[in-house]
Amino acid sequence: MRGWMGKLRAFFIFSALTLLLTGCGVDNLSALKPKGYGSDLLFDLMMISIAIMLFVFIIVMAIYTFVLIRYRQKKGQEDFIPKQTEGNKALEVIWTVIPIILLLVLAVPTVQATFDLADESTKGDExxxxxxxxxxxxxxxxxxxxxxxxxxxxxxxxxxxxxxxxxxxxxxxxxxxxxxxxxxxxxxxxxxxxxxxxxxxxxxxxxxxxxxxxxxxxxxxxxxxxxxxxxxxxxxxxxxxxxxxxxxxxxxxxxxxxxxxxxxxxxxxxxxxxxxxxxxxxxxxxxxxxxxxxxxxxxxxxxxxxxxxxxxxxxxxxxxxxxxxxxxxxxxxxxxxxxxxxxxxxxxxxxx
Amino acid sequence: MSTALAQNRGLGAMIWDYLTTVDHKKIAHLYLVAGGFFFLIGGLEAMLIRIQLMKPDNDFISAGLYNEMITMHGTTMIFLAAMPLIFALMNAVVPLQIGARDVAFPFLNSLGFWLFLFGGVILNVSWFTGGAPDAGWTNYAPLSTVSPGHGVDYYVMGLQISGAGTLIGGINFLVTIVNMRAPGMTYMRMPLFTWAVFVTSALILFAFPALTVGLFLMMFDRMFGSVFFDTAAGGNAIIWEHLFWIFGHPEVYILILPLFGAFSDIFSTFSKKRLFGYSAMVFATVLIGFLGFMVWAHHMFTVGMGPIANSIFAVATMAIAVPTGIKIFNWMFTMWGGNIKMTAAMLWSVAFIPSFTIGGMTGVMLAAAAADYQYHDTYFVVGHFHYVIVGGVVFGLFAALHYWWPKMFGKVLNEKLGKLAFWPFFIGFHLTFFIQHFLGLMGMPRRYWVFLEGQGLEAGNLISTIGAFLMAIGTVIFLVNVVYTSVKAKKVSGDPWDGRTLEWSIPSPPPHYNFTQTPLVRGLDPLWVEKSEGKKGMTPAEPLGDIHMPNASILPFLISLGLFIAGFGFIYQVDNKAWLILVFLGMGLTLGSMLTRSLKDDLGHHIHKEELEKDLEKGAGE
The missing domain is CATH 2.60.40.420 (Cupredoxins -  blue copper proteins)
Known part of the structure; x- marks a missing residue:
């Protein structure tokens, strides 16, 4: 169920992004208004990468905002010494493995597109x-x-x-x-x-x-x-x-x-x-x-x-x-x- | 010779003191002043670029001058501003953080600085002798080899000389960190800044030779008639791109890693917590440094290397996002549960996280090789690398300067002015560079002298220019702060921030022998370890005794001056062989000075126990 919700949300982000960005620039010049095979393919790749990156950015910003508000020094607490945490293995694994997965998700279409655009199979044909x-x-x-x-x-x-x-x-x-x-x-x-x-x-x-x-x-x-x-x-x-x-x-x-x-x-x-x-x-x-x-x-x-x-x-x-x-x-x-x-x-x- | 003594003897003595000093703390001052000066020049060039691009079809500066401006802006900011400012921090802090009395090779340290400075001066002299280099900071052949005039010759000579200085500096810090750590300071107890400098120095050692080789080939092509990059004669222009980026990509990590280290120290100090995941942070730093050598060709996706090479370099580049992400999360979790004190240093550090994350995100986007066919050489790339270099390196420099200023000068930079400088710079930075991602995708290539009307690029460029002015205002306020602080602020104690690492256990500024007695390190964050056991300072690892210190020397200055003179000889002997006289004169001075250094024994001097005791009574050792 959650996976499905996630997909839906990703889809919404994706389409919202696409709509937002296609508003940018002049027709027949902007890479954000693709009118050919190459630019179309690359626009999609761009949107996939932006969607993944935005997902990461939102998580980072959520933690960041929480930390800065919650743990900022309050009046009268100047001498408070917090617990000296050394680290957390589970967390380290999480923020190593999840990015690797996300990057693999991006790497596959990247390699596909790179080979697709280098294709010369029909060159020289009648x-x-x-x-x-x-x-x-x-x-x-x-x-x-x-x-x-x-x-x-x-x-x-x-x-x-x-x-x-x-x-x-x-x-x-x-x-x-x-x-x-x-x-x-x-x-x-x-x-x-x-x-x-x-x-x-x-x-x-x-x-x-x-x-x-x-x-x-x-x-x-x-x-x-x-x-x-x-x-x-x-x-x-x-x-x-x-x-x-x-x-x-x-x-x-x-x-x-x-x-x-x-x-x-x-x-x-x-x-x-x-x-x-x-x-x-x-x-x-x-x-x-x-x-x-x-x-x-x-x-x-x-x-x-x-x-x-x-x-x-x-x-x-x-x-x-x-x-x-x-x-x-x-x-x-x-x-x-x-x-x-x-x-x-x-x-x-x-x-x- | 202490600074106070020098001041009593007047300006002349002080200048002589700085010309001959081998004290890492004074060399840090030299790097700071020289790097700061070039930073202002590079900033001025940036302003002229932004004024030119304020409106379509502008003719504020001519096309040729514009190309000189972009070339010198990039070259100056990377080689003459960011690098020396980082070296200023390395010199000011690393020996103190590891409990050493100086770097391993104080003479070479001074030589490194003077080489850098004379190289930088050569580069900028070109403005007054018929035109600066104009082939971009990347100096691609054959545009650079056919560039008329002597501009590119100045680029070659200037970077060759200053690059030698950087290489010497890098080797010096490698040896220093390997050999000079205080008892108990194991590798896994080194502060993150020292770790980062260690990795950076290794990167310098392996990356700069590639630049040296490239510059020599370029020098021979331009000055002595070789044809390495001349395709008509069987050369290959692409070789330059490879050599440049084999150096150039690690170079961006050389710039950012030390500031990563500084941020780690700052987050930890002002959250009053030890660094979260210390060993993961060290591992990530080393991994970034290692991977940094595997990805240079991602600057060349459109050169035509073929899909296999492009794919390999794309995936390798993406991999760097993983250790970088580890760092971002560990910094945030260092603050998590902490007692965050929002000083000016902390403000710059906190602002760095989202700014750099955006730069990292666009970096991953750029790594997608095929998509780079759209981004490459457009304002998207300009936006991206300014997000990492300004949002990472410059924010880091401001943060680190606020943090270590009291250690360098004994006074805390004014906090109010510090924050006042931050806001226009921060807002201006995002205004300037965020919109540039869109400008690039809307069809604006980088290094464009003019953009045409009716291409939808007007608003974005105007916003970008307004942002640049805000950044300039922020910089000016910072300079005002420096002056204001040096005039008005009171001296502070050795430990104004309730610090955790060794540099805060000695007076500010430290005596020129740094540690009266070498400290005994008993854990990560050694000073914090002692403080948490109720002690005031470090436990000494040795009894009070004579200290052996190196002598000052004018030779590094003379060696560099000789190369400076010879540089002009090399540049102009193309026009008239009579200029070779300068080559002989300059090289004579350099080699003569080197010979003097080799033949004349210089055993240094001792600071006697009695003097140290006197200093202690004056309160130097508290």
């Missing part, structure tokens, strides 16, 4: 997407080697299926984190490459952060994960494979300037991570450089003086004049090759 993620100071390169697509900053994935990420870094250690979909994983330089998987439940634009100190603009190395339905994803891939980088008449000069000044670092089309972000679908991106609101004016400011937005980034200032920047911006803003995901991005902008 129809399973594997994306190459490369961290760079301070931007992200995303390569789709099977589909010959390269892009930066916005990572497109299909919903409802596992997408594997092969992760490395081209310079210092970074850490790839999309809290509302999955936990984080470091991107290391050299041969220490990592693999993790993402599985988003629903369509949306999810915030991603760099979580390992990587230099002055560490806090500005944001990116987005754009999850779209599998059909839209196929459409996006097709759009990206058939990119026509030729400018319209108005942006001809911009394209020339781009090819002369920018192309050395910023590729358009498929290719390995270069010196700077790939620009293939630049005009579709949710932000300029991961953090700046997209507008022509902001883009011009960024091109002329990137340092004022992202201190310590590699792009030189004043490479082009303001007029030239304006023409380049005109060209870049034409690089919108796919409508996929646009509706989701707009919805998110309104929400903010």
């Amino acid at each position: 129809g399973v997407t594997t994306i190459e993620v490369t961290g760079n100071q301070y931007w992200w390169h995303f390569g789709y080697p099977d589909d010959e697509i390269s892009t930066s900053q916005d990572l497109y994935i299909p919903t409802g299926e596992r997408v594997y990420l092969d992760m490395k870094s081209s310079d210092v250690i970074h850490s790839f984190w999309v809290p509302s979909i999955a936990g984080k994983m470091d991107t290391n330089p050299g041969d220490n490459d990592n693999t993790m998987y993402l599985e988003a439940y629903e369509e949306g634009v999810y915030w991603g952060h760099c979580a390992e100190l990587c230099g002055p603009s560490h806090s500005l190395m944001d990116f987005r994960v754009i999850a779209v339905s599998p059909e839209d994803y196929d459409q996006w891939k097709e759009d990206m494979q058939n990119v026509d980088p030729e400018a319209t008449a108005e942006a001809q000069e911009g394209q020339e300037l781009y090819e002369n000044n920018c192309m050395g670092c910023h590729a358009i089309g498929d290719g390995a991570a270069g010196q700077g972000p790939n620009m293939t679908n630049f005009a579709n991106r949710t932000k300029i450089a991961g953090v700046i609101e997209p507008s022509k004016e902001n883009l011009m400011d960024w091109i002329v003086n990137p340092e004022q937005f992202k201190p310590g980034n590699q792009m030189p200032a004043n490479l082009v004049s303001e007029d030239e920047a304006s023409q380049i911006a005109d060209y870049l803003l034409e690089l919108d090759h796919s409508d996929v995901g646009a509706s989701a991005s707009e919805a998110e902008v309104e929400e903010e």
